Amino acid sequence: MASFAGLAIVLLVVLVVRLWFLQVIGGAGYQERAEANRLRTVITEAPRGAITDRNGKALVTSKEVLNLVAQPQDLVGDAGARTLTRLSAALGHPAGFFAAKVARAQKASPFEAVVLQEDASPQLQAYVEERRAQLPGIELQAAYKREYPNGTMAAHLLGYTGPIPVESARKYRDQGYLGNETVGRAGIESEYEGYLRGIAGRQQVEVDARGDIVGRGVISQTSPRPGQTLRLSIDLSVQKALERALALEVAAAGTSTGAAGVAIDPKTGAVLAMASLPTFKPDVFESGTPREIQRVLTSPGRPLLDRAIGGEYPAASTFKAITASAALASGLYTAGEQIEAPGSLLLYKTRFRGFNNEAYGPIALPQALEVSSDTFFYTLGDRSYRVPGWPLQEWSHRFGLGQATGIDLTEGESAGLIPDLAYKRQTCDRKVDPINCSWRPGDSINMSIGQGNVLVTPVQMAVAYGAIGNGGKVVTPTLGNAVVDADGRVLRDLLSARAIRDLGLPAKNLDQVKQGLKLAANGNSGTSTPVFGGLPPAFKVAGKTGTAENPSKIDHAWFVGYAPADDPTIVVAVVVERGGQGANSAAPAVCVTMAASLGFAESRCGSGAKVN
């Protein structure tokens, strides 16, 4: 009898103690979980800002689509697993496809809807709508997708968008991103993410176990805020011309593995056009098949590499303008001096050959640039070796070579290479070739014609030649022009604050170089006269070809030039990988690009008679 009462008391105490632990000690934790059950955040996506060219023509827009999403809270237990399996089968995926996707996304951000398929087709929409009841937790959600009205046009500079990369999930979350948002991953999309990003609206609602809104309904909400429109300095017509010309040259050369070109306004640094081949579809990461994505990532042609800012090439003869500037500024050469330019030159017991061993006799600097005499510049290189200091290196750096230009594509830019003593010491092999650990006369001589170890990017050369053409201003190339509102009014100027540095080359010296570059494109013996010689007087071009020796045995073709020669509004640098001679494959592309920008007929390109 007493034993029954005793047992009853023990059981009572057990229950009460357990209740105490659940409610009084664990209460706060369970309260949170009850709130997580009850409250659901409904996301209203905001469109990402559009990207336009300088005239407001669309380069990238956002299109409203319906995504197929899963609400993980409504997909618990066996029933949830069955729903996902059924859906996987219906859409032709392996059985565990969507379940794995949901599990992965859950790990990253537990309470968010998981996108199963972006931009659901009308058939898929109908399928889901008709089976609402059989597919609890599966819904269609309005979202936005990037659209590229010009296809692959400007793909490299625009970049692409994609899901937040796992490794930076925390960084984005700290900035208020949801785990399933699409963000800029490369190019302008990434650089100007802060302006382009649309901020999703959030509505907190009370729901019941079926996910229906009940009770107090909407508890709090913030409205979606669309991203801002970004206007680039790119001129779509110039961009089209550049891309068309590059594609043509790559095809014509037959052996070419790629090409790149940059057109800049030399006064401001505004980038008018910039292209790189081979290219890719910018929406490949959003809507490409896994195979397409794989191909873009692993193709030996490296289509994702933006060769215009990230491709490093020997500068070759385009570097002669830098050597000339250095020699003039350092007093190694004085205007008017004639230097013998034979077919080859014996220096330090080594024979340095000129291109095709052509001999020009005694010539002055402008003529040397006109005909691109190698031996003339060997002499300047030798002189630079003999004086104290490092004039070639110093002036390379003043022109912006060997360092990033600071273009607003931070992630894709390469610094190139201006070799110096430190570089030689770093890279030589002390055991096999210890003498190579010093700076030798041959290094200066090779460097004078842009070979040796000199590596530059197209955008660097455009900036350097722009500084010659504009009277000594080294600009910062800039793609972003302004953040604008719906009517095109400027909300924020992105261009005017960019740094412009003084080159520090006296005007009389600069004139010597300009004269030479003008002759090179127009003179009787100019290397690119056949291309530019026939242009109308108002559009005279000044520029230099380059034929870059490289490990592939077939030379890279260069041309860098500006126009109009006396007051340039555009400077263009083009490199065609394995394109052969600069005059043949790079110069025509530059001419076509200038034609689109300056407004002369393309047919005038290539109409200059070569007088040889």
Next chain:
Amino acid sequence: MTTLTGETHGVGTRPRQAAAGLDWWLLGMALAVSGFGVFVVRAATESDVASNSGFYFTRQLAFTVVGLVCLFFMLRINLDDLSRYVWTIYAILVASVGAVLVLGASARGSTRWIDLGPVRLQPSELGKVVIAFVLAVVVVERLKAIEPARLSLMVLGLTMLPAVIVFLQPDLGTALVYVAIAMVILWVAGQPITHFIVAGAVIVAAVGMILYVLPAAGLNVLHPYQVDRLTSFVDSGSDRTQSGYQLEQSKVAIGSGGAFGKGPSGATQTINDFLPEHHTDFIFAVVAEMFGFLGGGLLIAAYFIIVWRAIVIMRLAPTELERLVAAGIAAMLAFEVFVNIGMNVGIMPITGIPLPFMSYGGSHTLTNLVAVGVLLGIGMRGRAVQAAGAA
């Protein structure tokens, strides 16, 4: 133990005489908890039936009223008179639970009810009181006549027949209540302790066989959902099954109630339907969510008083038969309360046992109030005999 109702004894008006010896604590608590149960069923189910917010409330209220009528009817039933019909009563019990099983099987689904037009009767529920009565009669008649081991086996045999049928319906919880009633009646009747040790060992072995050994041999006695229910309380967090979900939501409901509860309108686990079976098996979690540790604790205290009064009445019982019946009913109530609340708070397996006087359900409500009526009747007769003896 002293009775608290002694002062009403011997007062001479008719209604008072009719109520003489009535255990007011037991009646009061049974009424209070039943009333509270009706209130909680109402609060928990207002949004469950879209067109009728009072659907469960009006029905539970009606069940309770009918139950109270039966309660007062039971006060006058003399169990000794009834013991002449014990085999008839037992046969009716077995036949009715058997009929449910057969009808359920022919309807290609399980059911626990016999459909009687407007009402559905669940014979296994009333069977709890019936089995207590039948076993008590059998024990009293044979206690001195046959050896203890045979008696224990006979009682277990008589229990297992309906219990197995009920289990096959399938209703594991009710079957377990039958077994609990039988064990306590044998214990109170003074059967040797070795019987209980053997019975305990057999139960442990049987559970082991059913849950682990037989399934490994390819023979599944339990439905998969029953296995889930029985095992999910061990580790509900990692359990993605339905019963794991139920238990998890029950714990969230109870825990989120905190010390003082979220009130009837703030109990979102319940009213937003995250807590399944919130008007039946998990109604304790509703109380704990709405009224917190305070409300849950007071309810447990009320149950303790009910069980305590049942034990007091058992001690007062004028005959051995009535003592054993009271013991069986006390066992039924205590077992159901502990197993149900234990299941709600996650320390007992989910066996589908309802909470007495609280859980929604006609047969269940009726059975508990009938049981209280039987107890009160025993108590009144016991006090009358006591008073006669004293006089």
